[in-house]
Amino acid sequence: MISQTEENYLKALFILANENGETGVNELSKFLGIKMPTVTSMMKSLADKNLVRYITYKPVTLTVTGKKEAASIIRKHRLTEMYLVEKMGFGWDEVHEIAEQVEHVKSNALFDKMDEALDFPKFDPHGAPIPDKNGKIDFPDQRKLSECKVGETIQLSGVIHSSDAFLKFLNSKNLKLGTILTVQLIEAFDGTRELSYNERTAEVLSEIACEKLLVQNLK
Amino acid sequence: MISQTEENYLKALFILANENGETGVNELSKFLGIKMPTVTSMMKSLADKNLVRYITYKPVTLTVTGKKEAASIIRKHRLTEMYLVEKMGFGWDEVHEIAEQVEHVKSNALFDKMDEALDFPKFDPHGAPIPDKNGKIDFPDQRKLSECKVGETIQLSGVIHSSDAFLKFLNSKNLKLGTILTVQLIEAFDGTRELSYNERTAEVLSEIACEKLLVQNLK
DNA sequence: ATATAAAGTTAGACATTACTAACAAAATTA
DNA sequence: TAATTTTGTTAGTAATGTCTAACTTTATAT
Numbered sequence: 001m002i003s004q005t006e007e008n009y010l011k012a013l014f015i016l017a018n019e020n021g022e023t024g025v026n027e028l029s030k031f032l033g034i035k036m037p038t039v040t041s042m043m044k045s046l047a048d049k050n051l052v053r054y055i056t057y058k059p060v061t062l063t064v065t066g067k068k069e070a071a072s073i074i075r076k077h078r079l080t081e082m083y084l085v086e087k088m089g090f091g092w093d094e095v096h097e098i099a100e101q102v103e104h105v106k107s108n109a110l111f112d113k114m115d116e117a118l119d120f121p122k123f124d125p126h127g128a129p130i131p132d133k134n135g136k137i138d139f140p141d142q143r144k145l146s147e148c149k150v151g152e153t154i155q156l157s158g159v160i161h162s163s164d165a166f167l168k169f170l171n172s173k174n175l176k177l178g179t180i181l182t183v184q185l186i187e188a189f190d191g192t193r194e195l196s197y198n199e200r201t202a203e204v205l206s207e208i209a210c211e212k213l214l215v216q217n218l219k
Numbered sequence: 220m221i222s223q224t225e226e227n228y229l230k231a232l233f234i235l236a237n238e239n240g241e242t243g244v245n246e247l248s249k250f251l252g253i254k255m256p257t258v259t260s261m262m263k264s265l266a267d268k269n270l271v272r273y274i275t276y277k278p279v280t281l282t283v284t285g286k287k288e289a290a291s292i293i294r295k296h297r298l299t300e301m302y303l304v305e306k307m308g309f310g311w312d313e314v315h316e317i318a319e320q321v322e323h324v325k326s327n328a329l330f331d332k333m334d335e336a337l338d339f340p341k342f343d344p345h346g347a348p349i350p351d352k353n354g355k356i357d358f359p360d361q362r363k364l365s366e367c368k369v370g371e372t373i374q375l376s377g378v379i380h381s382s383d384a385f386l387k388f389l390n391s392k393n394l395k396l397g398t399i400l401t402v403q404l405i406e407a408f409d410g411t412r413e414l415s416y417n418e419r420t421a422e423v424l425s426e427i428a429c430e431k432l433l434v435q436n437l438k
Numbered sequence: 439a440t441a442t443a444a445a446g447t448t449a450g451a452c453a454t455t456a457c458t459a460a461c462a463a464a465a466t467t468a
Numbered sequence: 469t470a471a472t473t474t475t476g477t478t479a480g481t482a483a484t485g486t487c488t489a490a491c492t493t494t495a496t497a498t
Contacts, residue, residue: 005455026475038456040477045454057463057476087306088332098326105320113307224485245445257486259447264484276446276493 002051004104007073008032009042010051011103013062014070022059071135076111077103078124078131083114085125092125093167126167127158127177127214141217145181146191146210153182158214166212173203180218221270223323226292227251228261229270230322232281233289241278290354295330296322297343297350302333304344311344312386345386346377346396346433360436364400365410365429372401377433385431392422399437 002010012031016023025043029036047054051066062070080099084090090098105111112133115121122138123129131137142157156179159167170176175197184202185194191207205213221229231250235242244262248255266273270285281289299318303309309317324330331352334340341357342348350356361376375398378386389395394416403421404413410426424432 003454024475025477029476034455035457036476037458037478042455084329088329088336090328090332094328098324098329101324101326102321105317107317107320109309109313110303110307110317113309117307222484243445244447248445253485254487255446256448256488261485 002049002069006042006046006049006051007069007104009039009046010062010066010070011073011077013052013060014067014074017062020059021061023061024059028060068135071131071137073103075131075133075135076105078128079111079114079118079121081124081126082118082121082130086118086121087114091167091171093164093171095125096164123158125177126160126162128160142214144211145183145193145205145213145215146207148183148215150183150186153180153218154215155180155218156213157216160212160214162212166209169209173205174198174200175213181215221268221288225261225265225268225270226288226323228258228265229281229285229289230292230296232271232279233286233293236281239278240280242280243278247279287354290350290356292322294350294352294354295324297347298330298333298337298340300343300345301337301340301349305337305340306333310386310390312383312390314344315383342377344396345379345381346375347379361433363430364402364412364424364432364434365426367402367434369402369405372399372437373434374399374437375432376435379431379433381431385428388428392424393417393419394432400434 009028009032012028013023016027016031025036025039029039032039043052043054043060046052046066050063051069053061053063077099080102081092081095084095084098085092121130123140127142129137129139140157145154145156148154156175156177158177159170179197181195181197183193184196186192187194191210193205193207193210195203195205197203228247228251231247232242235246235250244255244258248258251258262271262273262279265271265285269282270288272280272282296318299321300311300314303314303317304311340349342359346361348356348358359376364373364375367373375394375396377396378389398416400414400416402412403415405411406413410429412424412426412429414422414424416422
């Protein structure tokens with residue numbers, strides 16, 4: 001039996017995994033807001049349970065079992081977010097904290113019912129892909145808005161590392177997933193972008209904001 | 220901040236409270252499946268937090284604060300059960316375990332949304348009353364089927380201390396809340412009841428089963 | 439009214455999950 | 469390459485919530 005605490009570590013490892021699937025202890029510590037010695041000892045304990053591979057002074061990787069568990073928790077989280085938005089009338093800026101708790105509920109039936117009621121959605125309300133029952137994720141072909149060049153016209157398809165405050169900010173700018181944007185101008189000295197979308201012709205977004213926005217090419 | 224564990228103790232105290240609102244440590248221990256010394260020490264800790272009144276060797280009572288907290292958890296549990304049955308297509312025999320977990324979610328908004336979607340229900344799928352936001356419970360005028368006399372015609376209005384197995388058994392007998400029953404016969408030697416309802420003329424229920432069924436007079 | 443049974447408490451141990459302080463290894467920079 | 473910074477580990481402590489063993493108080497029954 002995996003505890004809620006352990007589930008949170010596995011989820012973090014899944015989310016933070018770089019190209020090699022590795023995550024440093026320091027990175028994990030900062031992400032979870034838990035001090036490094038605690039993380040180290042948890043890594044030992046998860047390694048004993050065969051959920052991660054851990055060698056002292058080396059980055060941590062999830063085992064196949066660990067990865068499956070992590071994907072299952074992320075699936076529960078994202079299905080919950082989608083259910084709250086689509087079926088219960090919550091805003092996309094209100095669902096993270098609730099999903100953070102509901103994701104730990106031990107009942108496949110509950111999440112399968114959500115999945116079905118939502119007609120098996122592929123993405124959550126923030127554009128993040130929802131793993132299927134086998135833990136498989138269908139990653140869309142996305143890049144950051146901050147990487148787009150002047151003149152490009154693309155579609156907003158995801159928001160990453162989003163605080164509720166940032167989502168409320170997007171609401172206030174009338175930016176939603178699906179909005180079609182054109183990059184009008186990039187300020188050389190601070191990376192500020194000027195964008196046009198809908199009837200808006202010169203909305204200004206900071207570079208930091210643009211790094212949190214994912215876009216797709218138009219189809 | 221009250222932990223999940225503490226919430227479970229408060230809920231149990233609320234449910235087990237007798238006419239004086241008292242509960243013995245032993246009773247609590249058996250109900251929760253937790254050994255008595257653990258219960259004793261938890262009672263001390265809850266008393267320090269002003270959630271219960273505890274004097275050694277005396278039964279425990281909830282304080283006003285404790286009672287309010289307990290009612291809030293029970294409200295969450297029963298709203299969740301009702302939501303799962305009415306909005307998600309679960310059977311009344313499938314929802315207890317899920318609600319047992321969801322009841323600990325810290326989000327008034329979630330339960331208020333359920334309440335609204337269900338149009339502010341007064342009872343859960345097992346006929347138990349749902350406390351309102353202020354912790355007030357509207358107890359209906361119910362008695363046990365085991366207390367009814369031969370010839371009485373009443374309406375099934377609640378199921379108490381019900382295991383999932385017992386609920387499945389009721390399903391198999393086609394007994395639901397609202398079913399109108401007539402007590403045809405009570406066996407003197409073992410308390411077995413013969414009941415008629417719908418087209419069924421002589422369904423036999425044990426005394427133990429009849430003690431778990433609550434009924435109301437017809438209106 | 440005393441013996442026995444039931445209920446309740448105390449003391450001490452243990453697992454989990456967190457922390458701080460001190461130290462060690464690895465990476466970076468001068 | 470040597471010094472410094474960053475990253476990571478070890479050791480020791482603490483809170484929470486559980487347990488068993490031993491003991492005490494209260495209730496029950498003969």
